[in-house]
Amino acid sequence: DTAVSQTPKYLVTQMGNDKSIKCEQNLGHDTMYWYKQDSKKFLKIMFSYNNKELIINETVPNRFSPKSPDKAHLNLHINSLELGDSAVYFCASSQGDRPSGNTIYFGEGSWLTVV
């Protein structure tokens, strides 16, 4: 029943590895996001997709590649992991076009630790 679900919740991996985080939303929303939250708790947007199309791509290393097979899924693949990639990654979704305001719903987060 979880509205925005992401897996895995915890991920510990070595430097140089490649890993993926999956996200699915069952809210029927058109827009999905990936946010990165670092140790200082800053929430920074990484990517935003609307109906499977990339609409926001902030300054993120190209080792990070999002993929949206359909509007209910937005996965994040990370190549050649570095120590600085350690963070909590939140997937989120919103309706994206409601004039009354569009609440962002966050997933539970994926705690990535690179050792």
Next chain:
Amino acid sequence: GENVEQHPSTLSVQEGDSAVIKCTYSDSASNYFPWYKQELGKRPQLIIDIRSNVGEKKDQRIAVTLNKTAKHFSLHITETQPEDSAVYFCAASYNYGQNFVFGPGTRLSVLP
């Protein structure tokens, strides 16, 4: 692009007192301002939001005010309780939510 500042970064209040967190934004086109609460180890969750055509909104012990001219908005929590302890994020977006920019967060501690 939009830039959102938030103050204070940490705030400690006695239980029962009020807490106020202030945010400023830079883009006059921003028109939607939500506030999120993030408890330790949990996801951020919406607690209240306000649109640019409204100056104030209240929901029980929580209220938000917006000053479009000055480009700042504030979160007010009255009669604080220990369960209000969390990190609070303000955000600003234009087009009613196509692109959210979050403030750096305020860690609120309510002391018993």
